[in-house]
Amino acid sequence: MAITATINVKDQDLLGSLQTFCTAILTQEDIRAILVPQRQPMKSMVMPTLVTAPEQLDGIDPLSPAFPMNGAKVLAKLTRKPSGGKIAALLRPCEIRAFIELVKLKQARTEDVVLIGIDCLGALRNTDYFRFAGNDAAAATQRFYEGMLAGKETALDGVELASACKSCEHSIPDAADIALGLRGVDIGTGILAQAQSPAGEALLAQLNLPAAEVPKAREDALARLLEARTASRDQMFAETAAATDSVEKLSNYMANCVNCYNCRVACPVCYCKECVFVTDVFNHDPAQYLRWAQRKGAIKMPTDTVFYHLTRLTHMSTACVGCGQCSNACPNDIPVMELFRLVGQRTQEAFAYEAGKSVDESPPMSVFKEDEFQEVVGL
Amino acid sequence: MENFEPVIVAFVCNWCTYTAADLAGTSRLSYPKNVRLIRVMCTGMVDPQYVIKALLEGADGVLVSGCHPGDCHYINGNYKARRRIKLLKEILPQFGFEPERLRLTWIGASDGIQFAEIMRELVTELKELGPSQAKLKMVV
Ligand code: SF4
Ligand code: SF4
Numbered sequence: 179m180a181i182t183a184t185i186n187v188k189d190q191d192l193l194g195s196l197q198t199f200c201t202a203i204l205t206q207e208d209i210r211a212i213l214v215p216q217r218q219p220m221k222s223m224v225m226p227t228l229v230t231a232p233e234q235l236d237g238i239d240p241l242s243p244a245f246p247m248n249g250a251k252v253l254a255k256l257t258r259k260p261s262g263g264k265i266a267a268l269l270r271p272c273e274i275r276a277f278i279e280l281v282k283l284k285q286a287r288t289e290d291v292v293l294i295g296i297d298c299l300g301a302l303r304n305t306d307y308f309r310f311a312g313n314d315a316a317a318a319t320q321r322f323y324e325g326m327l328a329g330k331e332t333a334l335d336g337v338e339l340a341s342a343c344k345s346c347e348h349s350i351p352d353a354a355d356i357a358l359g360l361r362g363v364d365i366g367t368g369i370l371a372q373a374q375s376p377a378g379e380a381l382l383a384q385l386n387l388p389a390a391e392v393p394k395a396r397e398d399a400l401a402r403l404l405e406a407r408t409a410s411r412d413q414m415f416a417e418t419a420a421a422t423d424s425v426e427k428l429s430n431y432m433a434n435c436v437n438c439y440n441c442r443v444a445c446p447v448c449y450c451k452e453c454v455f456v457t458d459v460f461n462h463d464p465a466q467y468l469r470w471a472q473r474k475g476a477i478k479m480p481t482d483t484v485f486y487h488l489t490r491l492t493h494m495s496t497a498c499v500g501c502g503q504c505s506n507a508c509p510n511d512i513p514v515m516e517l518f519r520l521v522g523q524r525t526q527e528a529f530a531y532e533a534g535k536s537v538d539e540s541p542p543m544s545v546f547k548e549d550e551f552q553e554v555v556g557l
Numbered sequence: 558m559e560n561f562e563p564v565i566v567a568f569v570c571n572w573c574t575y576t577a578a579d580l581a582g583t584s585r586l587s588y589p590k591n592v593r594l595i596r597v598m599c600t601g602m603v604d605p606q607y608v609i610k611a612l613l614e615g616a617d618g619v620l621v622s623g624c625h626p627g628d629c630h631y632i633n634g635n636y637k638a639r640r641r642i643k644l645l646k647e648i649l650p651q652f653g654f655e656p657e658r659l660r661l662t663w664i665g666a667s668d669g670i671q672f673a674e675i676m677r678e679l680v681t682e683l684k685e686l687g688p689s690q691a692k693l694k695m696v697v
């Protein structure tokens with residue numbers, strides 16, 4: 179029977195309880211370090227931080243709306259080879275899902291890590307976060323989670339949740355070893371902790387937390403959330419589909435793209451070590467540009483913009499987890515996530531695949547069956 | 558569009574479809590000159606990127622053609638190609654590329670006659686469909 183327990187909360191201090199929980203994990207003999215979002219001393223920003231000393235867990239902030247990067251990438255750095263010990267990692271659900279994709283691409287390993295997920299309350303775009311947080315990140319976090327848990331789903335103090343979050347149907351960490359629950363839970367008294375795998379079961383047993391039951395209200399709260407998110411996602415899909423339904427419109431959608439490739443650097447599942455678009459393949463001969471210009475009378479520089487995005491869609495949309503970091507990283511406010519999620523939804527559906535769901539499902543382009551997709555063959 | 562002559566870029570594998578094209582040639586079978594053959598070692602090496610590039614450069618149709626299932630010289634390259642074509646067919650129509658502009662066929666090394674027939678058919682079809690949108694617009 180899977181362990182369901184409660185992490186006591188005193189004086190409504192959720193961050194304090196999470197700190198106690200992380201300290202308990204870190205003091206287990208078999209856990210060498212914990213990767214956890216932590217406020218940085220110099221600025222309001224919250225970054226994934228690898229902590230080995232329990233007394234350094236001050237200022238951890240897993241409920242902050244700051245989401246500067248998808249932590250799957252850093253966790254891959256920590257787990258790609260055995261490091262001689264086990265670590266725990268506290269991540270958002272979309273970070274866990276991206277991590278699972280990287281595991282399947284052999285760029286990360288699950289063997290030495292216990293994944294701890296927490297109900298995600300959403301995140302703000304970087305620029306919005308700084309406006310929201312001002313110079314008191316701790317107070318901002320509290321304002322944020324209180325607002326979100328009180329159901330102010332979309333807007334808080336004039337800032338909106340990132341559009342990736344508004345349309346996210348995966349805000350519950352289904353793939354984590356240990357899932358921490360906030361929604362539909364009486365957080366005045368405790369945070370829900372559920373083991374979801376043997377590794378999670380083992381660690382949670384070691385912590386000896388008081389047993390609990392999943393509150394009845396939770397199922398309801400999650401269903402309502404899912405319904406709202408799905409509706410907003412479908413609207414986003416419809417708008418994005420209409421905005422890009424010809425090559426001309428797609429060009430227009432990407433018109434202010436400057437080929438900086440930040441979107442693919444920020445993408446946790448853009449798995450190539452070196453993207454072909456930054457290699458010499460695309461360092462065209464100067465005469466080539468002139469030939470192109472001559473053929474059409476004019477070409478926009480830099481070239482290959484739509485080509486880049488379409489290629490990236492074919493290469494990784496089956497792995498897109500919808501984290502929104504591409505849009506977050508774009509200097510020109512292009513709704514990149516919207517397009518990648520729209521196409522990703524279709525490509526994943528075509529191969530009956532769901533990115534980030536399970537390490538046991540092979541990435542669609544890595545496998546085949548002899549007898550499939552006959553409909554695409556022939557005239 | 559009376560005189561529209563579609564441009565077709567065909568990625569053909571060295572061992573089957575290219576050999577078939579060669580056979581068609583040596584057998585003096587005629588087929589439309591609209592087809593630009595690009596010989597690749599196997600359909601399994603056709604990155605979706607090649608197809609996209611051809612379409613963005615204004616090809617009216619793209620054909621990927623290789624050995625019949627079971628006959629691939631690299632054992633399973635054509636099965637991988639089939640998945641990639643499936644993938645592209647999920648993506649390209651969103652951006653207004655008609656599904657008919659991308660084709661996958663298996664044409665064996667001794668199928669010279671079939672090669673010429675398929676090329677003729679492809680051209681007829683694309684003539685009916687008309688020029689690709691990407692040809693008419695400046696795509697960046
Ligand atoms: S494409 Fe964008 S939304 Fe999808 S996984 Fe990459 S960064 Fe996240
Ligand atoms: S981050 Fe924005 S500007 Fe840079 S390549 Fe991506 S879409 Fe273009």
Ligand code: FES
Binds near residue numbers: 573574623624632635
């Ligand atoms: S060698 Fe012909 S398809 Fe692989």
